[in-house]
Amino acid sequence: MSTALLEIGGLHVSYGRVEAVHGVSVALLPRQIVSVIGPNGAGKTTLLAAAMGLLPSLGTLRFEGEDLHGLDVEARVERGLCLVPERRELFGELSVQDNLQLGAYAGRLRRDALRRRLDSVYQRFPRLAERRAQRASTLSGGERQMLTLGRALMSAPRLLMLDEPSLGLAPLIVSEILAIVRGLRDDGVAILLVEQNARIALESSDYGYVLETGEIALAGESAALAGDPRVRATYLGGGTDDE
């Protein structure tokens, strides 16, 4: 087993006095898609926020062996971590192209390097190229998610953390976005995927964790996890609730 790209061990995260994540351990190898599934309020978003440095945490938190606790959000971005948040956090009043260019802010790229990266993102998302001069706030939900992903890719991340990428999107767009995510893995980006939609998360990932009330309830290869009776009953059971 090669060394982990991201190593989260016994992590505790609190909002003020309320602890939301109680000693969670998650490991991620290079070129791996790892999903974290679980119900609303299980602490999935909190886990990502702590990994990114938006929330303080206690426990092991290492990226390529380097302790992340001393680094602020911006320094983690410079190391190659990138969070695509559930709330998108786009710059609504700026144009699509400005949003993308700012995605590469931490890289301090030269003009031609920035141009090349921009072109590669437009190649991956032709829709964004068509809308490059439009304000981000005028985009549709799916386009907005693409812009968030595109902005993340502008930083050439080593590890991409996606928080509920399927939220509020039509199934067709969700599968389009997940196809892009799998393409990124093939390009060498590791992905930590947090999803309420267990079906699509387990379909697209190599390894999965089930997070319940701030603790890991189950873990395993995604295919095995999808076959686990408890997962089937709780998260995949019955209908195809794709919301």
Place this chain on the structure above:
Amino acid sequence: MTWEVALILSADGLANGAVYLLAGLGLVLVFSVTRVVFVPFGDVIAFSALTLAAFEAGRTPPTIGLVLTLALLALAAELWRLARRREFARMPRALLLWGLLPALPCVFAWAVAGRTLPAVVTIVASIALVVPIAPLIARVALQPIADASVLVLLIASLALHFLLSGLGLLFFGPEGFRTEPLVGGALTLPGGFPVSAQTLLMIAAAIVLSGLFYLLFERTLHGKALRATAINRVGARLVGIRPARTAALAYGGASLLAGLIGVLVAPVTTMYYDSGFIIGLKAFVAAIIGGLSSYPLTAAGALAVGLVESFASFWSGALKDVIVFGMLIPVLLLRSLLVARVEDEEEEIDG
């Protein structure tokens, strides 16, 4: 009122409006990036004017001592922060940024003081000397509480104003000063109506600087980073934009604007250590018209404030400030009616 009087009042109002415009841009710049209503802005205006007056009197401006003291405080704060976080590797950079950089204009001012040099050199020295003031006081007093509520930040900012104003009295004394005119003479418009060159200079400065402002925000990545921080702080952090750094940039820009304003108004207004406050206050009215976020609306508001002030002083000198600040009431009423709609739009965006 005759046509001629109206023209004179308009020219006067536009010149004042130009000053409020520049000050308003500075206030909006700082507020949109940091959520701080930067009350000490006016003090920086006064310091710049008094620094230029000191140069002209052949004295070494006391501003040097003020800037060096602030730089020492800021440097200590920065080193303390780095030491606590054990980021010793970053200390040389901090030393350079917070120690050496603010000292440069001090050295320049020191070299310039007491010599007979072209006016442009002392003007540049005066502006350069006040540029570090806002970033330094912000680093010392505002950055540690950057995440506090707007009200707390306003109170801290107000306290800073009183502190700086007191320091102004200590360093510059209670006397008022007026500096040499930057440009002499007058231009005669068609119709035989004279406009002083100083008025034209103020209006031209406002036009050129707002043009530069536009270019900075529309064309450069750092300008866009400033706007991005103003629009969405979390989003900005997630792409690696450090709020502390953009804040320092915003304060530096505001300080530069204040320095320019000081130099522009000093030849036409007798400046005391506390004269900047009222300029800042009127610019604040303009900034409120712009909702503390829109530069074009702030610019329009500033011109309106300048014109209203000018005409009000013709009708009733005693009531002119009352009339100017009275403008706030309809503006705030209108704004509060519009805000409800803006919030609805935002909900749609989030959803």
